[in-house]
Amino acid sequence: MTDHSEDDWNPQTALVHGGVQRSQFGETSEAIYLTQGFVYDSAEAAEARFKGEVPGFVYSRYANPTVDIFERRMCALEGAEEARAMASGMAAVTAALLCSVRAGDHVVAGRALFGSCRWVVETLMPRYGVEATLVDGSRIEEWQAAVRPNTKLFFLESPTNPTLEVADIAAVAALANEVGGRLVVDNVFATPMMQKPLELGAHVVVYSATKHIDGQGRCLGGVVLSDKQWIDEELQDFFRHTGPSLSPFNAWTLLKGLETLPLRVRQQTESAARIADFLADHGKVARVIYPGRKDHPQADIIARQMSGGSTLLCLELKGGKREAFAFENALRIVKISNNLGDAKSLITHPATTTHKNLSEEARAELGIGDGTLRLSVGLEHGDDLLADIERALAAV
Numbered sequence: 001m002t003d004h005s006e007d008d009w010n011p012q013t014a015l016v017h018g019g020v021q022r023s024q025f026g027e028t029s030e031a032i033y034l035t036q037g038f039v040y041d042s043a044e045a046a047e048a049r050f051k052g053e054v055p056g057f058v059y060s061r062y063a064n065p066t067v068d069i070f071e072r073r074m075c076a077l078e079g080a081e082e083a084r085a086m087a088s089g090m091a092a093v094t095a096a097l098l099c100s101v102r103a104g105d106h107v108v109a110g111r112a113l114f115g116s117c118r119w120v121v122e123t124l125m126p127r128y129g130v131e132a133t134l135v136d137g138s139r140i141e142e143w144q145a146a147v148r149p150n151t152k153l154f155f156l157e158s159p160t161n162p163t164l165e166v167a168d169i170a171a172v173a174a175l176a177n178e179v180g181g182r183l184v185v186d187n188v189f190a191t192p193m194m195q196k197p198l199e200l201g202a203h204v205v206v207y208s209a210t211k212h213i214d215g216q217g218r219c220l221g222g223v224v225l226s227d228k229q230w231i232d233e234e235l236q237d238f239f240r241h242t243g244p245s246l247s248p249f250n251a252w253t254l255l256k257g258l259e260t261l262p263l264r265v266r267q268q269t270e271s272a273a274r275i276a277d278f279l280a281d282h283g284k285v286a287r288v289i290y291p292g293r294k295d296h297p298q299a300d301i302i303a304r305q306m307s308g309g310s311t312l313l314c315l316e317l318k319g320g321k322r323e324a325f326a327f328e329n330a331l332r333i334v335k336i337s338n339n340l341g342d343a344k345s346l347i348t349h350p351a352t353t354t355h356k357n358l359s360e361e362a363r364a365e366l367g368i369g370d371g372t373l374r375l376s377v378g379l380e381h382g383d384d385l386l387a388d389i390e391r392a393l394a395a396v
């Protein structure tokens with residue numbers, strides 16, 4: 001028998017107790033340290049703290065006790081050595097990408113990216129002399145063909161937004177290793193419960209904690225996880241000096257979210273799978289894409305790299321925008337919103353909202369049609385959700 005130390009805990013336990021640092025009051029729930037700075041007992045103590053000779057906090061832009069608990073708990077969940085929490089998912093993605101490249105470097109990224117991620121790669125990075133090639137992330141040949149002598153960074157989302165395509169993370173990570181580059185994975189759609197990119201060989205994982213980690217629609221947050229060397233050498237100075245720091249209050253909210261993450265993701269996935277099966281057999285539905293169904297285009301990769309399905313599904317209604325809008329408008333429980341991962345079920349029409357800035361051609365490349373809808377399944381009872389969806393389909 002092992003001593004069953006913190007490293008041996010199951011995720012459910014790590015997400016309740018991981019990273020806890022109690023104050024002298026011995027509080028049960030984690031304390032919110034809503035402070036900008038810290039005071040020192042003496043000038044010598046300040047000097048030692050700044051030299052790094054004595055551990056401790058210096059300024060909340062760099063680190064804060066509540067934020068620190070959140071980072072440690074995320075490390076325990078992800079199996080990462082280090083983490084830096086950020087003010088939003090985009091702060092996390094931008095920091096992870098920009099700190100890794102210099103002018104003259106080249107990036108290869110899966111083309112099906114969250115809109116703002118795509119803007120950072122396609123529009124922002126070239127302004128600073130970093131070129132990007134966007135590829136079909138589900139085709140490893142395209143990743144291989146895009147590599148140049150100056151390729152330093154690979155970036156992908158899997159499953160993707162909104163069509164839930166899947167990339168072979170281990171294969172892209174192997175390619176990155178072969179050419180001396182690094183792979184950054186945006187793991188938001190999979191959640192840390194269903195996919196562990198670091199175990200699959202990725203070098204860096206990023207999350208929008210706004211989504212499933214909060215999971216209750218309250219605050220924005222993000223986190224970057226990797227090995228200690230990469231955080232120390234690449235991310236740390238960028239993070240300290242550009243200031244995308246997470247508010248201690250939001251860190252506390254996200255900590256509370258982590259306590260229930262496994263329960264919520266399990267329940268939401270179970271309902272999503274039921275709804276996907278129902279929709280797949282419905283006469284008004286042209287296509288359902290759900291990681292977890294055998295008819296998913298990359299079902300073989302999913303079986304290898306994900307431990308379960310998804311809380312999200314993508315459906316294509318027969319007809320187009322008129323039918324999609326009629327369906328959305330007839331829903332009573334499911335809300336129309338561009339967010340995801342929430343306790344409330346949310347539906348999005350990507351072509352007119354999240355992906356409206358893409359050209360029609362770019363949307364077609366991503367498989368986003370006028371009848372495409374993305375459904376983020378919440379915590380309502382599955383029977384009620386199915387009834388709502390069935391009734392709304394009848395109204396189309």
Ligand SMILES: *Cc1c(COP(=O)(O)O)cnc(C)c1O
Pocket residue numbers: 088089090091093114116117157161186188189208209210211220221222
């Ligand atoms: C929401 C999201 C982001 C951005 O996160 P914010 O917290 O909104 O800044 C990045 N990537 C993916 C896949 C997302 O869903």
